[in-house]
Amino acid sequence: MGICFPCFDGGSDSSYDDNQTREARRENMAAAAMKRQENAANRGIKDPASVKRKQEAQKKLEEEENKRARMGGGGGGDLKWNVD
Structure with a gap:
């Protein structure tokens, strides 16, 4: 009978390979997103x-x-309006 699950293999350390593939998969998924x-x-x-330049x-x-509005000199700030 064959081995169905890689964790039962025992001979190779596949956890390192799994982590590499997981990292590569995450990077690919991030790039695709x-x-x-x-x-x-x-x-x-x-x-x-x-459009970006505009x-x-x-x-x-x-x-x-x-910035002009904070400084107080924005667009006609010197004009005064009197109502009698």
Whole structure:
């Protein structure tokens, strides 16, 4: 009768090989998950690099606006309005 389970083999230390294959499997699964996320993020976009550049530019503009608002000089802060 043959050996059905590798743990009953006894002759070789297969736990080291199992750990290696588990690590390789985890790495492959992580890489596949990252690829799926990138594909999902870029679905329907003709030029993903352009969209990314525009998003970064928008983020910089928002940060500059927030910085100006904190400093007190943002967009007409010197104007005063009097209501009589």
